[in-house]
Structures are given as C-alpha cells and as structure tokens.
Amino acid sequence: MTAPLLPVDEALARLLALASPLAxxxxxxxxxxxxxxxxxxxxxxxxPSSDLSAMDGYAIRFADLPGPWSVIGESAAGRPFGGTVESGEAVRIFTGAPLPTGTDTVLVQEEAARDGEALRRAGEGPADRGRNVRRRGLxxxxxxxxxxxxxxxxxxxxxxxxxxxxxxxxxxRRVRVAIAATGDELVPPGAAVGVAQLPETNRLMLAAQLADLPVDPIDLGILPDRMDALVAAFREVDADVIVTSGGASVGDHDLVRPALEAAGATIDFWRIALRPGKPMMAGRLGGAVVLGLPGNPVSAFVTGLLFVRPLVAHLSGAAEPGVRPRRVPLGEPLPANGPRADYLRAELRDGAAFASTVQDSGMLRALARASCLIVRPPHVPAAERGDSVEILDLA
Structure with a gap:
C-alpha cells in the first residue's frame, strides 16, 4: 500500500528537524x-551620546527668550564649543553639533537676525524648551x-x-551546498544537443536561487544514470546540504534514492502533496541533509523555493526560515483544486494575480515570465475574479 502524500507544511517541518543551525x-x-x-x-x-542640534541656528537658553543675545562662539559636528554659555549668550550651531553646556534650545537661523555678535529673534522662535534638539539617547x-x-x-x-x-x-558559518544533476540525457548549457539530449540548467537555476544567502556552493556536475557513479559521488562529497535534481521518481532509471541508501543515507520522507514537485525526497547522509528534487525544471524551481532556501536559512540561524506569502486579488477565475497543494505560475497586473495558461512542469517560458506563484491549498473550491489568494513573490 502506497503511503499517503505528505502535506507541504509537514514536509518542511520534518526537513528543518533534520539539522540544527551551524556553528x-x-x-x-x-x-x-x-x-x-x-x-x-x-x-x-x-x-546620540549628547544633546545635538537638529537644525542650523543658535544654541540658547529657552528662559532667555525673547532675547537679545550676544554670540560668543560656534559649535559644529566634530568641533564642539568648549565653554559654558551664560544667560544672554548664544552660540552659532550647525545640524548634528553638540549643544554647549548651559543651552537647552535651538533658535533656527530662519527666525534669527544677526548683526556682528548681536543676535535677536526675527520670527516666532521656539515654542518650548528643547525645541530643535535631538536629546541624548533619543x-x-x-x-x-x-x-x-x-x-x-x-x-x-x-x-x-x-x-x-x-x-x-x-x-x-556559511552553508556548504553541493548541487548535482542526474541523467544520461543531459549536456552542459551551450553544448551541442543531440536528438535524445537536453541542456542541463537546474544546477545553475538552483545555485542562483541561493545566491543571496550565505552559501558556499559545490558543483557536483552532471552525474550519469549508473549506481556505481552515483554512490561514489555521494560518498565523497563533503557538504552540509546535498541537492540533486532528477532521478527521484520510480522509473527504472530513477536511481537517486537507491544510490543514496547504498551510500549510507537514511530517507526521512519521499513524495509530497505538492504540484509541481511531488516526488521530492529528504534525508540525511552522514553530516549532510540530502534533498532529492524532481528533474522537471519548474518542479525543481518550486521545491528549491519551498524547501532548499528555507533549509539554508534554518542552518544559517534564521528565526523564520520559511517563505512568506502575501494576499492579493485574483485576476481571473480558477477551478477547484484537487488533493495536492498547487503552486501556479502567475503574473501580477494592476495588483491582481493572473495564472499562466501553461502550467506544465517542464515548460520554462511561463516560469521565466512569472512574477509570483499562486498558492492553491488542497481541496479548495473554485475561486472567482477578485477573490483573495495567497501568492509567493518571485521578484
């Protein structure tokens, strides 16, 4: 009997429980x-470490208003006035400069009139003590x-x-993330592509997804569909996280799970109630957390967003490592959803989310155009235009 598919939230919680934050x-x-x-x-x-002027003007005693005053010096940022200001005296002061001892208020220069060292108020002046001052410890x-x-x-x-x-x-410390692609049909981007071959881009896509995180990437390259090669590669890698794409399903050439187990890995879970990305697996191999992602590029992207990024954030000590959704109105109706959480490629236009017409997990063009993913929980009813939906921003 096939085990039930694991809900996305439960899968993430179990994944993060596999490892603690790093040193x-x-x-x-x-x-x-x-x-x-x-x-x-x-x-x-x-x-501030002392009271500072918030404006250009004159440092005065509020009790001396309405003046006049005699200007006895100057206070500038980095060059404070060193003396004490007595009643009837003022100090020319500039924004960010310390208030001289004996002053408590700043008369702004737009409300001051000065003739030589004589100063008088030319406007309404400060309304209360401490006006135009940034207090110590503000x-x-x-x-x-x-x-x-x-x-x-x-x-x-x-x-x-x-x-x-x-x-x-x-x-x-920075997270060492090893990324591998598996499949005999794969060739590097830019190489000649035969009839039965395909350019491999999941590694660079997954690495780019992690580019803003504290990661030291390890490129394991393209691994062939051979047990001996896969087992050897998994045994030799020294990383905190091992991410593979491809070979995670149940076909005769899907060898990642048996190869990981032969290398000594323990698989914690496999198959999630998620579309796209159902055949993802997670476990431990020595000191590393292992994530086996699907090979379809959209599935790899979505599982990278939902699981690989949060895992790296968790190992890096994030208090909230998960991806944060937000709500926007729906631009067009959507049908009722089935038993798996659906993450629909979508575009935001005038603040509303419009699901892409093509949702096939092998199609990259719609993903490249998407600005968000619409999150459709399992078994939700049909949604109408204007209904509020959760999205995950992609840009």
Whole structure:
C-alpha cells in the first residue's frame, strides 16, 4: 500500500528537524550582510551620546527668550564649543553639533537676525524648551537590545550595529551546498544537443536561487544514470546540504534514492502533496541533509523555493526560515483544486494575480515570465475574479 502524500507544511517541518543551525563565528560588519545574527545584539554606547542640534541656528537658553543675545562662539559636528554659555549668550550651531553646556534650545537661523555678535529673534522662535534638539539617547541607550537572535542583517541593521559600537557580529558559518544533476540525457548549457539530449540548467537555476544567502556552493556536475557513479559521488562529497535534481521518481532509471541508501543515507520522507514537485525526497547522509528534487525544471524551481532556501536559512540561524506569502486579488477565475497543494505560475497586473495558461512542469517560458506563484491549498473550491489568494513573490 502506497503511503499517503505528505502535506507541504509537514514536509518542511520534518526537513528543518533534520539539522540544527551551524556553528557560530564572528565576522566583520562588511562581511555580514544577508547573514542571520546568532545572538541578541545590545548597544555598547548611547546614541546620540549628547544633546545635538537638529537644525542650523543658535544654541540658547529657552528662559532667555525673547532675547537679545550676544554670540560668543560656534559649535559644529566634530568641533564642539568648549565653554559654558551664560544667560544672554548664544552660540552659532550647525545640524548634528553638540549643544554647549548651559543651552537647552535651538533658535533656527530662519527666525534669527544677526548683526556682528548681536543676535535677536526675527520670527516666532521656539515654542518650548528643547525645541530643535535631538536629546541624548533619543535613538538608543547603552544596553538596549537592538537586534534579536535570528534576525537577518539588512543594510539598516548593519548600520545600526555599527553605530551601536560593534565592528563584528556573531553569525552562523556559511552553508556548504553541493548541487548535482542526474541523467544520461543531459549536456552542459551551450553544448551541442543531440536528438535524445537536453541542456542541463537546474544546477545553475538552483545555485542562483541561493545566491543571496550565505552559501558556499559545490558543483557536483552532471552525474550519469549508473549506481556505481552515483554512490561514489555521494560518498565523497563533503557538504552540509546535498541537492540533486532528477532521478527521484520510480522509473527504472530513477536511481537517486537507491544510490543514496547504498551510500549510507537514511530517507526521512519521499513524495509530497505538492504540484509541481511531488516526488521530492529528504534525508540525511552522514553530516549532510540530502534533498532529492524532481528533474522537471519548474518542479525543481518550486521545491528549491519551498524547501532548499528555507533549509539554508534554518542552518544559517534564521528565526523564520520559511517563505512568506502575501494576499492579493485574483485576476481571473480558477477551478477547484484537487488533493495536492498547487503552486501556479502567475503574473501580477494592476495588483491582481493572473495564472499562466501553461502550467506544465517542464515548460520554462511561463516560469521565466512569472512574477509570483499562486498558492492553491488542497481541496479548495473554485475561486472567482477578485477573490483573495495567497501568492509567493518571485521578484
């Protein structure tokens, strides 16, 4: 009796349970973009470290309004005024400069009139004490938690960490991902293609899917449909993740599963309630997680998006490694769905999703044109134009 197909969410949960995040290393900020921080990051300093002017103008005491004042010096960013300001005195100040001791407010230059060292108010002036001032600690204070473990290091978070006093951050080491294609019919892209042959592009497609992640790719090339060659290749590779495409089904030439088992792998699950991508398998081989993807290019793409990317993110320490959907209106009706989750290639036009006419898993043109995948859960009824549907963005 054939085992029931595994739901997509359960398959992902079981896949991520096969391995824990990798070891932690400290890397300079310049090398940390796109990584996931391994520990909470707290501020090592207070920002701003002193009261700063938010505008060009004059630092004054609010109690001295409406003036006049005598200008006794200047404060600029990196060149603060070193003295103390007494009642009736003012200091010319520029945006980002520290407020001199004795001042608490900035009179903006558009509301000031100066003649030599004499200064008077020329407009309404500041309405209250502290106006036009960025107070010490306005952004954060020393000891504040700024970034949580498992957060991805975006450009803004890197800038935040650097401003908070960090020159390096703890992250998980890069994931070694070995990618192989299997099939005697495959030839490299650009090579002469015979009648019974096909250009192999899944490896470059899968590698490109991982290009923005902290991955060290290992290209295993095109492996022939021979047990001895497959077993030898699987035994020799040193990686955290081994990804194969092709040979994952049940035909006489689908040798990936038996070859993996002969090499010592344990298969955790095989066959998912997913279209396209049903024959995907997952397991462990030594210290590596193994993913056997279908050979059809659209199936390889979808399973790469739904499983390979989240696995790499999980090993990299991501708090939320899964792909995040969003909801948009449907542009055209869709029929009721069957027992498998369907991921339809689609285009977004005027904010609505339109499913591609061709959904065959071997057809790349519709995939290349697609800007999203429409997610149709198992057994959902027919959907009408304007109904809300989940999508996964592809660009």
């Amino acid at each position: 932690v290393e400290a890397v300079p900020l310049a090398s940390a973009a796109g990584r996931w921080v391994a520990e909470d990051i707290a501020a090592r300093r207070t920002q 952004d954060f204070a020393e000891g504040d938690r700024l970034i949580s473990a498992g957060d991805r290091l975006t450009p803004a978070r890197l800038a935040l960490a650097g401003t908070a006093g960090h020159g390096a951050l703890p992250v998980r």
